[in-house]
Every structure is written in structure tokens, then in C-alpha cells.
Amino acid sequence: MSSHPTMSKFPEVQGGGSLILAWQIKDKHVLVVGGGEVAAGRILNVLNADARVTVVCPASGLNEEVAFRVSEKQVAHIDRNFEPHDLDGADMVMCAIDDPEASSEVWKLCKERRIAANIADVPPECDFYFGSVHRDGPLQVMVSTNGNGPKLASIVRKKIAETLPSNMGAAIENVGRLRKKLREVAPNPEQGPKRMKWMSGVCEQWSLEELVSMTEKDMDGVLSFYESGKVPTIQEARAE
Template identity: 85%
Template sequence: MPSKFPEVQGGGSLIIAWQVQQKNVLVVGGGEVAAGRILHALNADAKVTVVCPASGLNDEVAFRVSQSQVTHIDRNFEPADLEGADMVLCAIDDPEASTSVWKLCKERRIPANIADVPPECDFYFGSVHRDGPLQVMVSTNGNGPKLASIVRKKIADTLPDNMGAAIENVGKLRKKLRDVAPSPQEGPKRMKWMSGVCESWRLEDLVHMNERDMAGLLTHYESGRIPTLGEVRTSLLALP
């Protein structure tokens, strides 16, 4: 008898959006791979510390050090560097030293990623498409980073222009809706109404929706009706 529930597909990763804002991320190494890891962490508003001799910093990492975007410790890694770290990203060309970092992180229960060594990773970095608040990540679970990049580019090519701007406006509308209907009991209705707006409005309308449009649209929340952008603006013109 066929099941009505989704089939379990083992062997995957738990894909989540990890919030590291103002968290302490330690990056061991200063080469090209480390540069990419650092950028990911900075994009997530983390506080980044890089431990690596100055002679080992590539141009990008050296630039971020010079601009005070990261804190730099000018020497090789020492166990004491783990003090206060919320996450460790190791990207050095020394397998023995990398494994040592991994074991220390395991002892201290600090989530870590050891570049190019999948068995020594609590999490993987995927290939990411970014458009404002929109982030689309493709992961191959450590099997094929280049293939992840190819798949990510194909997905990005199918996305409409201005998707990020539309998402930003939807986020603003959601916040305003919570002010209009803050009660937890309103939660299901808020979700249903917002879903209706996203499904019935064109992407172009969401992109061009302004603060006045949002205010006009929200007057229809209580009734549950979802007018078009044209209807919202027509009703606003009729106001004194």
C-alpha cells in the first residue's frame, strides 16, 4: 500500500540558515579558501578573527585586515585561540595540523569546518546565489563543489530580475501586518493572507509597492480580501 507521506531519503544534510550575527567565528588560514570563508561569515554579520602569519595572507584577506573588517592574529594557530569561538573554519594546507584543530573543536563542542576534508566537518559550505535578502544554496554534501556551482548558476538564470527587491517589500509588509494584527491568535490568518498576496500579485507589483500602497493594502486585512495593486491605488486616489 503506497504511503501518503514523503519517503525518507537518508544521507543528506540538514539545510538551515545559521544565524551567526555578532557571533565569534575563528578562521584558521589566510589563503584563497579562507578568503571565501571569511566573506561568507562577514556577509552574515559575524565577528571574524583570522589566525595566520602575515606572510600567509593572500591579497583579499590582507585587504580585509587592513580595513579592520576582521581581527588578525599574526602567527600560527594555538589551542588558546578557541577560547570564546562559536564556530571554527579551518583552511590550511597541513592535514596533520587541520586534524588537530578538528579534534580540539570536538573536545570543546565547537562546530567546525575543515576545508576539503568532509569527514572532519560538522557542516558544509554550498554554492550560493545572493540577491538582497534572497539566498539560494546548492549543496552536494561535500561530493562535488564544482558541480554545485554549475547547478547554482542554472538555478540563478531561471530567477526573475528584481526578486530581491520584491522579497524586501514583502518583508516590510509582513512587519507592518504584525503591527496591525499583533495577537498570536491572528498567526494563521496573517500567514494565509500574506500567502495570498504573494500568490496573487505579480512580481512587478511587489517590486513597485511603496509605503502608501502597503498602508492601503493593509486596510483590507480584516475582511480577508486581497485587492490588486491597481485597486489599492485607485482607492487611495479617492481619499480626501
């Protein structure tokens, strides 16, 4: 008999998906080609991720929202059509123009330079897709149909959002602050597994309402139990 484990013990591979990641692009340079409605949505997405954005598009082609971001200096603006040297220094490119030939040229240039690119409405010319995103403070939930049905992604995202408590974002913010304080209390890397287990216990034991109402004083009270490994109730934490 074979000593190898049977395949059924392991998850089945389901090809055809995307690798969904939280891509950190803070201070990265993102070039957006075009200034219409689609470009406006792309620009907001990357500004929310704290990227540095340059829009290349004739001023006459900017819609109201993109023109506003230019006037507010939220983005840099190059007032002309795309030229290949615009890619110099770009970490990511998004193209949203009504010119398939010009769009494909942008794609080819990005491939030559190994720059991640998204050509709107042309799935084969995309290194990444935009999903439909629910945002509540630090919480982001993305639904992707892998380019098959963007409207359906929006419908699924709304259904998911409806099931989430309205104060979820505030609870996550407080958990983040507690984690940061815990790292200050127990900074050693070897404490990692204990920190993770203890924080998991707090998240599981405390209700969302308790996490939302947690004050700085409560956090200090909670942290006083960490050394023992005990996860206190909110009442025990406040008694400290």
C-alpha cells in the first residue's frame, strides 16, 4: 500500500481564478491614461490606497470629477495624449480611453517594461482586475467575477454588505489599536504565536458592541491580563 496521503485530504485545485491580494501601493507612482468616468473610478481607488497619481489626458477630455481632482492637486496632470516616455518611473498603469489601438499600444509598452497594467474593458490586456469593493474604515471586502460580470459583482457585494453590522469598521479600528499596544507590551518576535492566540481570544470573546466601546483605559486593563494568557471579559478589564 502506498504511504502517500490520498488527494482527497487536500483542497482541490480550482483553476481559472485570480490571486486576490491587498496590494500596498502607498507612495507608488500610478499613471492613469484618460480622464473620463472609468478613469475617475480608477483614480479614486488608487488615491484611497495613498498612491501618487499622474493623469495624462487633454484637458478637454477630463470629466467633472477628474478635473476637480486636478484642480485640488490630488493628482498631477499632463495636458496631452499619452506618449511612451510617460511610463518613466511608473509602478502601475491604468488605461481608460476610447481608442482600442492606442490602448493596445500602452499595453505592449507596459509588457516590455514589466509594469503592471489594466486596460479598461479588455480583460486579456489586464494584469489585474478591479472588483466591487465594500469599504468601512479599515475594512475592505472585494468581490471579483474575474472579468465575467462586473454588475453581478456589485450585486453580490451589496448583499454581503447588508449582512455586516454597521459598526464593524469602528470595532476593527479598536482591535488595530489594541494590537499596536500589545506589540509595545510584548515586542519580542518569539511572542508572536502567543500574541496571535491571545488577540484571537479577545476578538472571539468580546461582542462587536464591546469592541466598539473599548476606551484607551479599557485597553490598558485588557493588556494587564496578557502575561497570564487569560482573556478577560470587559467587566474584568474595567475592574483592573
